[in-house]
Amino acid sequence: MKPESRFVELDKTRHERTSFDSGRDALNEFIRRSAARHREAGVSKTMVLPAQAAEGGKADICAYYTLSHTQIERQTLPSTLVKKLPRYPVPVLLVAQLAVHKRTQGQGLGKVTLIRALRHCLEINAHLPSYAVIVDALDEAVQGFYEQYGFQELDRHNSQIRLFLPMKVLAKLFS
Numbered sequence: 001m002k003p004e005s006r007f008v009e010l011d012k013t014r015h016e017r018t019s020f021d022s023g024r025d026a027l028n029e030f031i032r033r034s035a036a037r038h039r040e041a042g043v044s045k046t047m048v049l050p051a052q053a054a055e056g057g058k059a060d061i062c063a064y065y066t067l068s069h070t071q072i073e074r075q076t077l078p079s080t081l082v083k084k085l086p087r088y089p090v091p092v093l094l095v096a097q098l099a100v101h102k103r104t105q106g107q108g109l110g111k112v113t114l115i116r117a118l119r120h121c122l123e124i125n126a127h128l129p130s131y132a133v134i135v136d137a138l139d140e141a142v143q144g145f146y147e148q149y150g151f152q153e154l155d156r157h158n159s160q161i162r163l164f165l166p167m168k169v170l171a172k173l174f175s
């Protein structure tokens with residue numbers, strides 16, 4: 001399973017969704033059943049890194065991420081950050097899903113996928129600003145993956161750990 005060199009938008013006529021297996025059922029089910037429908041409904045966008053495929057055949061998916069909008073309550077942020085924020089929920093970009101196929105994990109693709117997703121967030125932010133990027137880690141094992149790139153814990157709900165990275169910090173990291 002050899003990845004292509006760039007991410008493209010999920011296209012169910014060109015990408016084989018059913019073979020994707022990250023080892024996590026929720027992330028497998030999302031790409032197999034929901035990602036394309038949610039795009040059609042206008043609620044999120046999924047980008048995939050396809051595997052090289054035979055001419056005319058559908059490509060397996062090595063990795064994917066999904067972006068969406070959401071908002072956070074300002075009081076969930078550390079007090080040092082809330083001063084300049086308005087007194088209503090703050091708009092943020094959500095990396096709603098991010099996963100690498102089991103067969104290509106441990107080769108740096110998780111890092112590549114997260115960096116691509118964060119660059120994508122910066123591009124969106126240039127047109128319509130958002131306060132931060134949010135990710136929901138499925139458990140503490142994955143929390144460490146995000147924390148190594150500067151994400152901090154925001155809160156916990158439904159057994160997931162919500163983490164954030166202020167857009168200003170992200171912009172500096174990529175400048």
Ligand SMILES: CC(C)(COP(=O)(O)OP(=O)(O)OC[C@H]1O[C@@H](n2cnc3c(N)ncnc32)[C@H](O)[C@@H]1OP(=O)(O)O)[C@@H](O)C(=O)NCCC(=O)NCCS
Binds near residue numbers: 023111137
């Ligand atoms: C978590 C996941 C995206 C990591 O992808 P990957 O391709 O295996 O990771 P990489 O090879 O790019 O690793 C990049 C770095 O993250 C570290 N890392 C990988 N998985 C980690 C984890 N679960 N916790 C902490 N660090 C982790 C690696 O050690 C590596 O560190 P280094 O740069 O110092 O060597 C992948 O294992 C996956 O898809 N898991 C199942 C789905 C999932 O949990 N997705 C997260 C959404 S909540």
